[in-house]
Amino acid sequence: DLFPAHRRARAMGIFMLGLPLGLLLAFFTIGAMVKAFDSWRAPFFIAAVPGLILAIFMFFIKEPKRGAAETVQVSQEKVDKPIRRILAVPTFLWLVLAGLCFNFATYACNSFLVPMLQRYFLMPLQEAAVATGVIVGVTGLFGLTLGGWVADKIHQRVANGRLLFAAFSLIISTVCTAWALHAGRIEIGVFVAVFSVGWLFAYNFYTCVYTAIQDVVEPRLRATAMALFFAGLYLLGGGLGPVVVGGLSDHFAHTAMTAAGTEQMTEAFKAVGLHDAMYLIPVALFFTMVFLFLASRCFVRDSKRMKEGLVAVGESDVAVATA
Template identity: 80%
Template sequence: MQHAPLAGNAWRILFLLFLANLFNFFDRTIPAIIIEPIRLEWNLSDLQIGLIGTAFTIVYAIAGLPLGRMADTGARRKIMGWGLLAWSGLTAVNGLAWNFWSFLLIRMGVGIGEASYAPAANSLIGDLFPAHKRARAMGIFMLGLPLGLLLAFFTIGAMVQAFGSWRAPFFIAAVPGVLLALFMFFIKEPQRGAAETVQVAAVPVDKPLRKVLAIPTFGWLVLAGLTFNFATYACNSFMVPMLQRYFQLPMVQAATATGVIVGLTGLVGLTLGGWIADRLHQRSERGRLLFGAASMLIASLATGTALLLGRIEIGVFVAVFSLGWLFSYNFYTCVYTSIQDVVEPRLRATAMALFFAGLYLLGGGLGPVVVGWLSDHFAQAAMLAEGATQMTEAFKAVGLHSAMLLIPVALFLTMLSLLLAARCFSTDAAKMRQGLHDAVPA
């Protein structure tokens, strides 16, 4: 099989993209860690807590569509640089919020800034790395997710304790983001399609949204992303408060345990998973997606088991849930690279923007608010079952733990969607390659 050459500056740019991705997830994770002090200070319900995450993700999804189109037609380094400046600055402003609604509106502004990054970065990676190296490159880029989470969950609690306020982490987090934004403007971008084996036409694509949505594999991957993000955003939003309420852990220990579950596992899942996905892709075009589907099945079974075991030893819960979350990280290396394989280079940022719209608008947007609403519902049911007339923290603990069972259900639905995507992947990948050949002038 013929392979395109690797860009000379590919690994240096990838490292910069990885660092920015790390602080992207660090910044967006802060509210999930300090949410209990905020809840008690402003007397919030779990539904309101869920709305904070939902408002962020809905705005992120909507803003990503025009920003994705801009990344397909304009300078990606400028889009990423200005976006990084915007979300870092607004993260600092978040520390000045005076009530629930001000906090919510500022988080929505952060979402607009962060929406500029992922489509442009994914498009850039597709032009820097040829197909047989993309899963590993994407795995390194997506290491920013677990490392960002790990850094946040391991340090935010200590920051709150050191400064005596939940506001301090927002101010501290803004500094590295502003510095990284300056480096973004100096990236030397490759030509679009530089990593493909055939020349890519320079003319714009007619009806780009329709062409992307007409790819069957892409539709199934969007559905898989929707259910997967439902699970991940529900977990990231409520794992720390669930450990605090249900397992009676103090905030620092709950944050550290969550860091192990959603952060440490990603270091293994993304590095090893990317390597396995590339090897399987060389044996079979559908290998990545079938590997992703098998990983989702394991993730669903392990996370479901950990929750159904009830109030077990915290070490056992963390170990079993972490096993499932480790396999869940294979979603990124398998799905993101598969989109690159079925969408032509001139439409990749647009495709990623559409993909993220599905992920965040219906997946990440619904996950926190649905789990939050169910948590309040189950807490009320637990109170009535005991014949009590006053809501207590014990009832809220039971309610939240019960609502978290939606996570393994969503992961199982992700597995089904990936299996359906694998059925049409080879046909769609062949059509993409043939389209590139047909577009080359004679």
């Protein structure tokens, strides 16, 4: 509501900086917290404190007028059957599927990258946590700020440029993460560098997709659209990612143990099992890219339809007010 279409990717990029900053803070301090309190539970309690404080400040945020940054007058009337109207937008459905796959990958990575570095690369907890912070945190600081700027520039030249840029970025993410895993026990610095490049480009998902939803859904329905989008992302994508990768990790570990002809589970088998299960991350990123490309094919039509609808509703409201 506060930013026009040609500035939304940059605005969203700055807003989403909270994600890598939070991950950076968490992974850089979690090892020290566990060591200081001699308990893995301590970080969970400590992480709750900022949320309680920020909840108070939420009451002081001024509610903007719906569609305040649009070029036409936006009706403030209630929309009939809002969910049905949102689900009738093809671009939105493709973006939901892309979001499911993307969150599957990101939550699996955030959940298991530290233990994978510990088991497979034999890193201490604190070093593994810092390396993960670099991969999922530091990369976001650059990916979101630069990516948002690039996405807006492309959008001004090509109508569906943001989604094409996101799809291209996910190709790079898929290749880099897949190669880093396929390379095996390479130098940890090389693994972190290559995986980080993949995650750097993955962050373009946020600046491109979140803004694309605003471009195809009218202002009165955007909060509902984002609620549906996030419900799918977290209930299915975020919920299934850690569960499926964790289950496959156990399965591959037992497979490695059986292949070795022993019945005793060791850390070496667990390391192989978790490493092989992590291949689901580039697979999920690949499907994210596919769905983003499909969304880009119907984006222009859906965006035009949304704008025409705004004009029609605005003219109707003016006519009623005049009468």
